[in-house]
Amino acid sequence: MPRFASFRTRAGFTIQVGLLLVIALVLAGLVLTARENILGQGMATGFGFLDRSTGWPVNVSVIELSARSSYARVLLAGLLNTLTVGALALLLATLLGTVLGLMRVSGNLILEIIGTTYVEIFRNVPMILQAFFWYAVFTHLPSPRQAITFADAVVLSNRGLVLPEPEFSAADLAVLGLAALAGVAASVLAARRGLRAGRWLALSWLLLAGVLLWAGRAPGVPMLSLPELQGLRIAGGLTLKPEFSALLVGLTLFGAAYIGEIVRGGLLSVEPGKLEAGRALGLTPGQVNRFIRLPLALRAMLPALSNQYIWLMKATTVGIAIGYPDFFAVVSTAINQSGQTLELLAILMLGFLAVNYTLGFALNRLNERLKLKGRS
Numbered sequence: 001m002p003r004f005a006s007f008r009t010r011a012g013f014t015i016q017v018g019l020l021l022v023i024a025l026v027l028a029g030l031v032l033t034a035r036e037n038i039l040g041q042g043m044a045t046g047f048g049f050l051d052r053s054t055g056w057p058v059n060v061s062v063i064e065l066s067a068r069s070s071y072a073r074v075l076l077a078g079l080l081n082t083l084t085v086g087a088l089a090l091l092l093a094t095l096l097g098t099v100l101g102l103m104r105v106s107g108n109l110i111l112e113i114i115g116t117t118y119v120e121i122f123r124n125v126p127m128i129l130q131a132f133f134w135y136a137v138f139t140h141l142p143s144p145r146q147a148i149t150f151a152d153a154v155v156l157s158n159r160g161l162v163l164p165e166p167e168f169s170a171a172d173l174a175v176l177g178l179a180a181l182a183g184v185a186a187s188v189l190a191a192r193r194g195l196r197a198g199r200w201l202a203l204s205w206l207l208l209a210g211v212l213l214w215a216g217r218a219p220g221v222p223m224l225s226l227p228e229l230q231g232l233r234i235a236g237g238l239t240l241k242p243e244f245s246a247l248l249v250g251l252t253l254f255g256a257a258y259i260g261e262i263v264r265g266g267l268l269s270v271e272p273g274k275l276e277a278g279r280a281l282g283l284t285p286g287q288v289n290r291f292i293r294l295p296l297a298l299r300a301m302l303p304a305l306s307n308q309y310i311w312l313m314k315a316t317t318v319g320i321a322i323g324y325p326d327f328f329a330v331v332s333t334a335i336n337q338s339g340q341t342l343e344l345l346a347i348l349m350l351g352f353l354a355v356n357y358t359l360g361f362a363l364n365r366l367n368e369r370l371k372l373k374g375r376s
Helices: 002-040 071-104 110-125 127-138 170-192 200-217 242-268 272-280 285-322 328-338 339-371
Strands: 148-150 153-156 160-163 228-230 233-235 238-240
Touching: 002 170, 002 339, 071 110, 071 242, 071 285, 071 328, 071 339, 110 242, 127 242, 148 242, 153 339, 160 170, 233 238, 238 242, 242 285, 242 339, 285 328
Parallel strands: none
Antiparallel strands: 148 153, 153 160, 160 238, 228 233
8 A cells, every 4th residue: 555655646647747848849939939939030139128129208206216227227117106106005095995804893883884885886897997096186187277286285286186295305315214124123022021101112212313313413404395475386305206196096095994894894704702701801992992893803814815916916016007007018119119029028027026936925924923823
C-alpha cells in the first residue's frame, strides 16, 4: 500500500511538471510569434522607450509632470493616481458602509428603511453609470465667480472642489514624521507594560510637533493655504479636479453599498447572548456596538471585505471613461503614442498584480491575527 501511494505521488508530480512545461512552451511560442510579427511591421520592441519623452500632458497628477516627462515618470504618475483615488475610496466606503450596516440592524424602522433604500439604489446601478452621473454633476456646478463656499475654507465650482492645503516644508514634514514615529513607539512600549496611557502619549508627541512647527514659523506666514477668488479663477488651497471628485464619489457610494451588506452580515453573525451580556453589565447601545459587536463581527467580515477591497481597487479603471488619468488610462494613451503594446500591457498587469497582491496579503495577515484560535 505505501508503495502504491508513493507511485501515485510520483505520477501526480510528473503530470503537474509536464503540464507546466506545456503551458510554458505555449506561452513562449505566443510571445516569440508576436515579437516576430511586431518586428516584421517595423516596430521596436523592448523597454528602451521608458526613457523617451512622452510629449503629451497629464491634467491630474500627484507628482510634477510636463510634456517632456519620460514614459517611466508618466506611468508612475498614473499608478500613483490609481493608488490615491483607490485608497481614499476604500477608506470613505468603509466608513459609510459601517454606518449603513449599523443602520440596517439597528431595529429602528426609519433607519432601516433609509439604509435599505440606499443599498438597493446604489448597488443596482452600474458603477460606470454612476461615474458619468457624478461627472456631469461636478461639471455643471456654478463658475468660480458664483462658487459655493463653506466657511470661507471650502469652495465648490465647475473647476472642482478646493480644500485648505497645509503648507509644510520638507523640514516640517520631517518633524511630523519623527513625532509620529516617537508616538507609535511610546504607544507600543506603554501597551507592552500594560499601561493605558499609550494613546495619550502618541497624541502628546503630535501636539508637541504642532507647537514646534507653529513656534518655528516666520511671523505672518500661515500654516494653511486657503482658497481665494482671484479674477476668473480660484487661487490657493488644494484643488480636486472634477474627474477625480466624480470618480471618488462614485467609487465611495457604490462600494459602500456592498460593504454595508458585508457589515450587516457580520453584525448578524454575533451571538445575541454576548450582546445581552454587555447590556447586563450596564453598557450603552453605543458601547455594546463599539466594544462587543463590531470587534466580533470584524472576524466574520474580513474574508468578504478583502475581496471587496480588491474589486474596488480594480474598479478605478472606470476613470478612463470620464477622463481621469489613472494607471489604465495612462497605459492606454502610451500604447497609442508609442506602439509598445505588449510591453505596456505587461507593465499594466504587473502593476495591478503588485497592488492587489499587496492589499490581499495585508488583509490575510490581519485576518490571521484576529481570527479565533482553533477556528477556520
